[in-house]
Amino acid sequence: MSSSFPARQVRHPREPGPAHGVSRRGILRSGLAGAGALAAAGSLAGCASPARASGASELSVWDLFQGGDGMLMDEMIDAVSAGPDGFDVERTILDWGPSYYTKLAMSAAGGRASDVAVLHLSRLAGYAPGGLLDPFDLNLLAEFGVSEKDFTPAVWSRTQHAGTVYAIPLDVHPFIVFYDREAADKAGLLDPAGELAPMGSPQALLDAGKALAEATGGSGILFGHVTDTAQNWRQFAALYAQTGASFTLPDGGPPDIDVDAAVRVVDFMKQLFDGKTNPNNLDYNGAMANFIGGRGGMVMLGEWELPTLKKSGIPLGAAPFPQVFDRPAVYTDSHSFVLPHQKDPDPARRREAHRYVAQIIKQSLTWAGAGHIPAYQPVLAEPGYTALHPQSSYADAGEVAVLDPPNWFVGAGSNFQNRMCQPLQAALLGNTSAEKAVRQMIREADALLRQPNPVA
Template sequence: MWSPLTGPDGDEMTGLANQFSQDNPQGIRVQHVAQPQYLEKLNTAAAGGALPDMTVIRTYDMPEMAVRNVLKPMSDEALSIIGAGSGEDFPPEAWQAGEFRGQRYMIPLDVHPLVLYYNRDMFQQAGITMPTDRPMTREEFDAAVQALNKNGVAGVAIGTGFGGATLFQTLVRQNGGTLVNEEGTEATYNSEEGVQALTYLRDLKQANTPQVSGTGDPEVKVFQQQRAAMVMHGPWHLSDMQKLPFVGYAQLPQFGPEFSVWGNSHQLTLATDDPAKQAAAACWIGWLSQNSVQWAKAGQVPARQSAREGGQLESVMPPVALFAAQAEAVEFLPQVPGIEAALWAQAFGPAVDAVLLGQQQDVGAALDSAAQKSNQLLQQNAQRYQQ
């Protein structure tokens, strides 16, 4: 099994693979191989006839790999062995993302939503209580930011790049908007909800961390250096955050009428159509899925509801338990080849950056121009992949 898990999460996966190899009664051995450029490696391996039996894959990478016949649909026998049924134990959006053109290609392993990291000492000194049974309201969040934004400390650290773009997507959906139509053929993020989202995010950044920008998640570093009281970012920072005694963990605030959080999912998929290898891989997938509460040690939220709510998560990985409810609030894009890049990397991503950095004052015009670019790319992709 290949995967893009190249950090501490890769070590956790190797440990689980070794445990299954040792314990399973069928004598199946799983070799986990982390691949830094896994999509490139998969394409090269496919051309050379040297694909692995299966791979861990990020949700939006599946359609293009399926169209290229790198990934194979799961057989009825494999699905029966995995024992996931009709997906009743998974968030509906994460489960639905595993289907493409009428066939199931993936089983969700986890969901990784954004996390609200906050400085517990600063909150206590300011007399602010972080709710643990619900998200903060926008009013509570705004009041906390204002109270904490003083003496050279920012109330919240807002960055550009990945951080800004994921918060933009979160806010659009919380406002009741969407990023793209249901068919995945037309961008919709340049709506009134989109303009409101980016305007609020720009104002928040300008009032707190106007100078923080660039790659490498500098907004996270600002928080870790206690120069900001809060930051909203991915759960892959958990291993570093846990070394800092002042860090608290919570769900993202609910800024709008809908509760939605940006996130992605690692899913398990097959690259062989050999029935025996599919069956062996299915034994491992089923075991890993059933034991996914252990995967939470990698900072990921188990996709299975039974793993999230079975009572073990609090002892296995307490920080994850504090934001695990967000797994049900992550919305996924339609499974259309190339959709994420067409919307984000090549369109609204640069537009969001331009607005947050003060290079573009007209928020509506920035999003309209980006949406036009997205629509061109979506049309090109439809022709390329013959949808």
């Protein structure tokens, strides 16, 4: 088949003893023809299936981790590959984005997928109902030391479809706030332990922005959203969940959204980013640059930006997204492991896939180095995690995690997030009212609900 996007394979051979062989690294280019790929899944899937090893402990794994995350995943795989009980892993790294999810769907539809793959938990509703994933055997996982009690209820509840578990979370990666500790201290925003004090109300966050602006001589709170396909949605979803209102997307529509609560949230977003104390017209990179350059005291970002911000030399603090409405809630997603559907899975290999997932999530202290919160709760209790700063300061975000409302078209990298962001951007830029923005969001959600699920 012709190639339309790259993949990279990294071999992690099992280590029989202390001697460690150098991993063989190669480049594989494979792909699929972009538009209409899902519809062609049945006929094309055979072309996309990875090479299969004969031994039960030899596993093929697909993920989308590149850069620093990719190196950490290599480190974790090397750790579980050591010793006589280690795994022989063929890791295929694919580009993050719609292409990854299309190829995953194609390979699973043909029943010739990898043994294990990574899936954003927010995308589960687009895969499990259509038979693209196989369920986990919870008894097998328990045998390898992993069970429901090891995860927060907020995250575990999203691993299931129709009462069956299809995903095991590796992490929680929330939308949080980073702040300059010196500026926050000067603004009187730190508690006695030196951490960001709770806000508790919309006015408190507005006041915090003014105090930070005075402390920095620049802006208070920074937020990059212009032309971004997710940022506005992340902030809206967090604040909306804090109101206690529900946002559901029942098949066929219409969407179930509390208009009054949504308008209240958008009005507050407009008030917070007024273009004066807190700028309203920054793009993602602009917000990052202003914060790194000391031109703002706080920035709203995903925790995955931690490695970049730590390199800046700023006296960096971090905290869960502030609670300003009735209940704590933090918008998150989760990198999770899934078992892509296979027509005739080998029982020994499938058992090894369960053991592999259990062993990898136990290595997630390494994963936390990039800012991600380990989903496997025993890791959070380790002294090594407590010593991580500022990571341990926002670990509680996993307790109040809020993901996208489940449906086949939602989740990380989805058009749903983009279509929610556009009316929100217009509101923040002052081009429309909060009520008109919310009505447009409802129309966009309703239009998506009326589209047929391509894998149903």
